[in-house]
Amino acid sequence: MPTPYLVIDGLTKVYERGQVHALRGLSFSVEKGEFLVVIGLSGSGKSTLLRCINRLIEPTEGKIWLDGTDVARLSAKRMRRVRRRIGMIFQQFNLVDRATTVRNVLTGRLGYMPGWRSLLGLFSSQDKQTALANLERVGLRDKAYARVDELSGGQRQRVGIARALMQKPEILLADEPVSALDPATSHSIMQYLEQMNRQDGVTVIASLHFLSLARRYGTRIIALKDGQLVFDGPPKTIDNAKFKEIYGEDAEEVEVR
Amino acid sequence: MSSTPGGTGAPQDRLKVLSRRAFSFLLDWMAWGYVAYCVMYLLNYYWYTVHVDWWGTLTLPSWGWPVVILSTLELAVWCRSLGRSLGQRAIGVALRPVAGERIRLGRRVLRGFLWHLSVPFAPVWIARGEEPLHDRLTQVGLRTETPDPERPGRRAILTQWGFFSLFLAALTMCVGWLIIGINLQVLIRRAPQAGRIWGEMLRPDFRYFTAPDPVFHLRALSYSILDLTVVTVFMALVATVLGGVMAFPLSFLGARNVMGFSPAGWATYGVIRGFFNVFRSIETIIWASIFAIWVGYGTVLAGILALTIHTIAALGKLYSEQVEGVSPGPLEAVWAAGGSRIQVVRHAVIPQVLPSFWAFTLYRWDINVRMATVIALVGGGGIGDMLFYYKNQGDWSKVGAVVMVIVAVVWAMDYISGRLRERIA
Ligand SMILES: Nc1ncnc2c1ncn2[C@@H]1O[C@H](COP(=O)(O)OP(=O)(O)OP(=O)(O)O)[C@@H](O)[C@H]1O
Numbered sequence A: 001m002p003t004p005y006l007v008i009d010g011l012t013k014v015y016e017r018g019q020v021h022a023l024r025g026l027s028f029s030v031e032k033g034e035f036l037v038v039i040g041l042s043g044s045g046k047s048t049l050l051r052c053i054n055r056l057i058e059p060t061e062g063k064i065w066l067d068g069t070d071v072a073r074l075s076a077k078r079m080r081r082v083r084r085r086i087g088m089i090f091q092q093f094n095l096v097d098r099a100t101t102v103r104n105v106l107t108g109r110l111g112y113m114p115g116w117r118s119l120l121g122l123f124s125s126q127d128k129q130t131a132l133a134n135l136e137r138v139g140l141r142d143k144a145y146a147r148v149d150e151l152s153g154g155q156r157q158r159v160g161i162a163r164a165l166m167q168k169p170e171i172l173l174a175d176e177p178v179s180a181l182d183p184a185t186s187h188s189i190m191q192y193l194e195q196m197n198r199q200d201g202v203t204v205i206a207s208l209h210f211l212s213l214a215r216r217y218g219t220r221i222i223a224l225k226d227g228q229l230v231f232d233g234p235p236k237t238i239d240n241a242k243f244k245e246i247y248g249e250d251a252e253e254v255e256v257r
Numbered sequence B: 001m002s003s004t005p006g007g008t009g010a011p012q013d014r015l016k017v018l019s020r021r022a023f024s025f026l027l028d029w030m031a032w033g034y035v036a037y038c039v040m041y042l043l044n045y046y047w048y049t050v051h052v053d054w055w056g057t058l059t060l061p062s063w064g065w066p067v068v069i070l071s072t073l074e075l076a077v078w079c080r081s082l083g084r085s086l087g088q089r090a091i092g093v094a095l096r097p098v099a100g101e102r103i104r105l106g107r108r109v110l111r112g113f114l115w116h117l118s119v120p121f122a123p124v125w126i127a128r129g130e131e132p133l134h135d136r137l138t139q140v141g142l143r144t145e146t147p148d149p150e151r152p153g154r155r156a157i158l159t160q161w162g163f164f165s166l167f168l169a170a171l172t173m174c175v176g177w178l179i180i181g182i183n184l185q186v187l188i189r190r191a192p193q194a195g196r197i198w199g200e201m202l203r204p205d206f207r208y209f210t211a212p213d214p215v216f217h218l219r220a221l222s223y224s225i226l227d228l229t230v231v232t233v234f235m236a237l238v239a240t241v242l243g244g245v246m247a248f249p250l251s252f253l254g255a256r257n258v259m260g261f262s263p264a265g266w267a268t269y270g271v272i273r274g275f276f277n278v279f280r281s282i283e284t285i286i287w288a289s290i291f292a293i294w295v296g297y298g299t300v301l302a303g304i305l306a307l308t309i310h311t312i313a314a315l316g317k318l319y320s321e322q323v324e325g326v327s328p329g330p331l332e333a334v335w336a337a338g339g340s341r342i343q344v345v346r347h348a349v350i351p352q353v354l355p356s357f358w359a360f361t362l363y364r365w366d367i368n369v370r371m372a373t374v375i376a377l378v379g380g381g382g383i384g385d386m387l388f389y390y391k392n393q394g395d396w397s398k399v400g401a402v403v404m405v406i407v408a409v410v411w412a413m414d415y416i417s418g419r420l421r422e423r424i425a
């Protein structure tokens, strides 16, 4: 029997400062090609979980099997090689505001470049072609040489997507990719993620705040509460009772159209 | 009201409590030490003017210092035992009885006396991890005091801190007046001499502006004012470029957000930051006097080396503070894409900091031009050589000419670098 693509086994994270138990023995697995949505209240550990998968945060305990290797145990150097297969997009976009759009997109390629070339900023012409093609794909070809601080929030997140595309990722981690955006723009961003998932076969793990978005785009939903798994299943099976359990008794569901 | 007994808890907690206590003592000692010194100074001054000489004296007698130190220690201890001292307020603690609400005065006095007996045994009770002996014997302890949120605070000036600062300010003014008061009369008494010099300087003699002065020699060569001005600006330029080029890579090694991931990284950070701080606190003038002896008195090289060393340290510190202030998002993105530390620096940090690096460098150039005009005083070379030569000759109109050229150059540099900085920002 083939093992799942990503297996999280007993993942625990304790932040030294303040002794916060952000994740408590979390276990689940993700198949290749899934669109997994992580939901949960603020502070439930969603960001911590995503950042543990590519080790931007060091897990305290537990195993993270990605395609048969335990990434929680890799040396820094081997980890870099794994990271370039893992794309990531961020709530705050994490772009260099002063640099041009295409410069930012090209940084997605750094994991594949030898040290001296990247030090001089000598991206190959092929990389530059790919960068422009990826900008074309997210509809920002005409903004390629504009500075990022001239772009709107939605445009910035599309730059973030183009940057992740540069890695040709097998798996994409999206930490609240649309929290800083309005509903209409949110849908357009989520559609790009959906497209990556369907067309390129990229496994997507996205944390979202709105259940309606999670239902609409996820093929599966997991819910965290105080760093523990309180729900794991297809979107349809989240009913009102489940919702109250995840978000607390007083919560009301808000629709994003 | 929560309690922080010094005795219980993990070793590192105990260490924290002890170091907080040491800090509060230090604060009390500093405050009372200043008071004790100033009072001692005033008394000594008074005594001296009455009994020895109406001029007064600025030095304490040999027994003055022990008296100051002893009274500092005593004042601090009694202040800490009888009431709530500044140091205790600063760390938010107060003396409380183990049982009951208030401490009687007698117990406070007793604690003051016992402190003297218990301090020699301090190593014993610290090693055993117990509360201080004097606290245990009098059944009191330092407990954290949480301010009552219901009670409105008094106006800052009416608090104990406020009174104390006013008192310190008044004391400082008294002592300060005594120190400068004697010399102020000179300013008026000798005004005519100064007037003559000012008059000559304001009628500058530009005879040697472009023509070399045949009398003034530096290593058997004569120079004009313009020659040495160019040399001076050049010294500043070379030092700024060299210093900036060296400070640039070092600044990343001295930034927490780039280095602070491994013990080796932290060690490098500490060493580099230490280097910046130590070398920056030694002024260019001092470096110039060191290099003047090392590579030759009055040589341009000595000046350039001195300016460069100080520039490396000063710019390095400014640069690395900029690096620490970058927004962490882009760094995270490059790490996440599989970038190495060098790639993070090159593609996430440098694009963010480059404009402010330029601004700081230009500003530093400005400073270096000004420094370069005076380091000749200690053998650093440059236009200062001419300035001090004419000054020693008493040729004030030539001094005036050199000073005016310096003013023009500094003003021009200030203007240019200011405009450039505006363009960058
Ligand atoms: N660097 C840190 N140091 C200490 N505690 C942290 C740190 N980062 C997160 N935490 C704590 O860990 C817990 C989980 O945080 P996390 O950011 O993973 O939550 P989240 O689900 O992403 O919340 P949000 O929806 O607000 O982004 C929180 O209680 C938070 O306070």
Ligand SMILES: [Mg+2]
Pocket: A046, A047, A048, A175, A176
């Ligand atoms: Mg989060």
